[in-house]
Amino acid sequence: MSIALLLEQILNGLQLGVMLFLMAAGLTLIFGVMGLINLAHGSLYMVGAFACATVAAWTGSFWLGLVASLVAAAAAGAIVEMTVIRRLYDRDHLDQVLATFALILIFSEGTRWVFGSLPLYLNIPDLLRGTIPLPGGGRYQIYRIAIIAVGVAVAVGLWLLIARTRLGMRIRAGESDREMIAALGIDIRTLYTVVFAIGAALAGLAGAMVGALQSVQVGMGEPVLILAFVVIVIGGIGSIKGALVGAVLVGLIDTMGRFLLPRAFSVFMDPSEASLIGSAIASMLIYMFMALVLAFRPRGLFATAK
Amino acid sequence: MAEPILDIRQLSKSFGALKATDGVDLDLVPGEIHALIGPNGAGKSTLINQIAGTLRPDTGTIRFLGQVINDLKVPERARLGLGRSFQISSLAPEFSALRNVMLAVQSVQGSSFRFFKPVMRDASLIAPAMEVLERVGLAERARIPVAELSHGERRQLEIAIALALGSRAFLLDEPMAGMGPEGSKTLTGFLDKLREEAPILLVEHDMDAVFALADRITVLVYGRVIASGKVEDIRKDPEVRKAYLGDEQ
């Protein structure tokens, strides 16, 4: 194994982590501020990807597609918040799980209705095509580096938003005490809609960016959603910092597990067996990690005080 | 003085820089009502929570019936006979009054892992529970769900549960709170008799009730005991008047 390969794999892990962070940040923000568990977050990821693919196909521009993904996901989020989610804040988690599970069914079947069952494909914009050399002789795809950069930018942006702006102040107030911010005269309904739309837009952005790497199809959000839940449970539900740390940890552990476990097993096993068993264990690795974290810290790494 | 049932020595608890309990000494002897008073934020609830076991003290000892109980958890302390009622009513709201008390009876019998016999046809649970409800005057309301009981009735029910647990001492956290004058009067009369069953550590804001009921009073300010003694002594204590009763003269 060369240094170049190790470096590439670390970048792969980071890229996966960053993508998970975009999903997890919205989930954890929505939970932190509104106390809502939203299973339909993966559907917003899918909405973003479909919007990007459709607009990019119409206009020929990936960038317009990217803008469309943000707008479409934020709009879908706001509409869902105003029609359904709003009625769930005072309900118990069971109702929230069920109602948002119902939303998944509606979103998935609805999308299939409109776009059909066949996957759509989205091309990487010309500007970001190709690879760049890495130290040690490897190469890395520019587009994936761009995804990492976007993730870092979003992390910094979210931090600035929450730490430095009036909206952020309200979000922080909402996290600690809903009644207090009502007392401050903040229109809490609008605040909730805005927070939900921000979370949705981040999910949509992730969906669009990943759509260009993979494919755009119904159900694409579900595996990512479950990983994002693992991320926020590890990080501590409600904590953006926890989401970032959790996402990067999950991304790296998953990538490294798949890469290294088969090699490790091949030391004392037939390579074919080692590859099979190694990849089997690698697919469960992050869940084992989560169980380990929770065994020692039942509220995650960066539990909020609540 | 008789041997204390509950004996607290040098109990301290801090939350960061805040000393919520600061070297508190307190005891409870058979047959008495010992009132714990103090202004808001004096650390009364923190102290009760440490005695009941929901909070762990930093230092000091809590001795109950001669045994140090610092390391025991809430259910274990309850089984030893430390009965507690809450500042905010804490009952199973969907259950009737009777079933709430039956739960306590069942715990005393040490038998929650029984899967088949229906409780509502189990005389060994219903009879003792009804007896206790009668003693607190709730027998007629036994089948009413807690959610439909009045505030005062819930207080009575909490005490009934503590009685059913066979408690050797009661920790009552503001039992009069939110009660009308009529309810307070009934409850005062009830507590007056209750002390014969087991001594009571009473946290209460209603000074009329405190002075009417208490044998001894301990005054807590900023986590410290500033005075402790017979009712008359406390009434006269200048420091108490200054710090707590708001006597500026």
Add this chain to the structure above:
Amino acid sequence: MKKLLTAGIVGLSMSVSGLALADDIKVGMITTLSGGGAGLGIDARDGFLLALQMAGADNIEVVVEDDGQRPELAVQIADRMIQNDQVNILTGIIFSNLAMAVVPSAVQQDIIYLSNNAGPSALAGAQCHENYFNVAWQNDNLHEAAGSYANEAGYENVFIMAPNYPAGTDALTGFKRFFDGNVVNEIYTQVGQSDYANEISQIRDSGADAVFFFLPGGMGISFMRQYDQSEIDVPVIGPGFSFSQDILAAVGPGALGVINTSQWNKDLDNEANVAFVAAFQEEYGRLPSLYASQAFDTANLIISAAAKADIADLEAFRAALKEADFDSTRGDFRFGNNNHPIQTIYVREVVEEDGVLTNRIIGTALEDHQDAYAADCSME
């Protein structure tokens, strides 16, 4: 009474069409029409129905249902078709795991199962069954051919990769069975995986002189697109279904020049195939895929057997099927002892014709090839 009546009508239609000899045959087609594998099922359905239409076989009634690529759904549909619709023949399943769920219990209930795609090794060897015929292939066939081609092309170090599930292990085992060189790395990916950055990094680092992969459906498309973007110049070999007509457009220009193995291609020069390709294009306005050709053959096999025997006489009907007396789009076609095909497998290359990506035959990988499991089957 109802049965008698139907027989009477069939008797009438027989004299008209000259095809039907006996009872109507009811075929249940369970195939994947939604989800990631929908393209395969749609082609299979279209190819099957086209054959019936071309033959004017109105004594064969077909019920089509979508399995959504979910095994438990396929089982439910099979139960319903057997119990309620009283079908005689089942066919259509694309994916091996669904076939493994449906086939063993269906054939036990005296239903004939004709596979137009899935050919899991379990059903070719010890668990072969007289009611089960595979008209497509045994799953390993194309991979074995790819291994044989890799020898011929002079590759010494090959990186091989497949999803971690039985068809995946079968694929790599099949490749290795015929490949004589050195396997530099053998990787099992997750089923349904959509990002292959991890594996591509390992390919870049491996120093292999070719990559052999088996990633069916959307997985293969994602891999090829990402592989193309990563600008690695190691050539790729795959089984024909990773480069079949239905997915080439989605893979895009990255597929150009890729070598793949298949028992069929649209340019195979035999009468049945020329007619099939023309009719398919006419009817559906697109080029037929491998899956369409296999289903087309399956339907023609049923028609040929129905002309010889009555479905009510199961034994005679099975014998008629085994003769495989139909004109296959593949040219020569016969069944081995385990009711799996013995057939020639070709080497194809992806080329561009009139702006459309498609395949061209450039050679033969294995002549009259029979699968490796036939010996384990106790049938004659």
Add this chain to the structure above:
Amino acid sequence: MTMNRETIVNISLALLLLAIPLIALQLNSPFYVTLATRMAILALAAVGLNLALGLGGMVSFGHAAYFGVGGYVAGILAHHAFSGLPLDFGLFQVPGTNMMPIIWVVAILVSGLLALFIGAISIRTSGVYFIMITLAFAQMTYYFANSWPAYGGEDGLSIFVRNQFPGVNTLRPLTYFFICYAILLAALVLFAAIRDSRFGAALQAARQNEVRVATVGINANRIRLAAFVISGMITGLAGALYADLNRFVSPSMLSWHMSGEFIVLIILGGVARLYGPVAGAMLFVMFEFLLGGMTDRWQFFLGLVLLGVVLLARGGLVGWLAGRARHG
């Protein structure tokens, strides 16, 4: 005991479920027998979940794990009985079997052990954490089954001939329905007994007010864990029956959609109601069959119905028919 409204609703539901296959045979459409069997098995799985979720307030989003493990027990034992090779645990060997009663006992034990392991870690948490952790553990079993090469991995495992029950022919759809129906009734009796018992009292009290339970001296977590294990066992048994119904097991029995469906069944029928799961399973399977027959988009409408139930019609079908629940 006088019959209250809920008892009447319950008896009607039980009779209705029994009537479906009998009428189906009269109409010569045996597939409806299979459909009714599916209802009974899904109801059984949901009865298991209802114990944890309805009585104990533990919103497990991972009950597919026990369902699937029960299914795999049936599949694996039957596989070894068929092949004649024993299961090899290294130190000792266990022969396979195709006798349902043995399979059921093993399924109950294995899923109970899994529930004990998962529960012991999960019950330390509450609220959303509990939901997420149970989900994640179920995903772990899903990926395990999916990628472990023995026993078919993602392809699943076929049971070539349905397992046997002494004295009857399980291959007849109606016979198998009766077996499943009898087990469902037994589980309902067990559920009712537990609900009314001391254990049930403590469990329900722990859901309503954890602090209260501790203050009367009962360790709520131990009660919960026991309930969680029993719950997993019942759902595991349902999984074994489901495997024999389909004569097939695959990782999709372990998928999170399955866990979601169990919750849906309970909510549709009525949370914590004795016959809630039965009503829910009957509605769900009917809905799937009827709407699925009419349109491929049936899940879209299922979503709308669910949303309506959650937002407007809380209490589910049993709640609607029988009014609010009563506790003595």
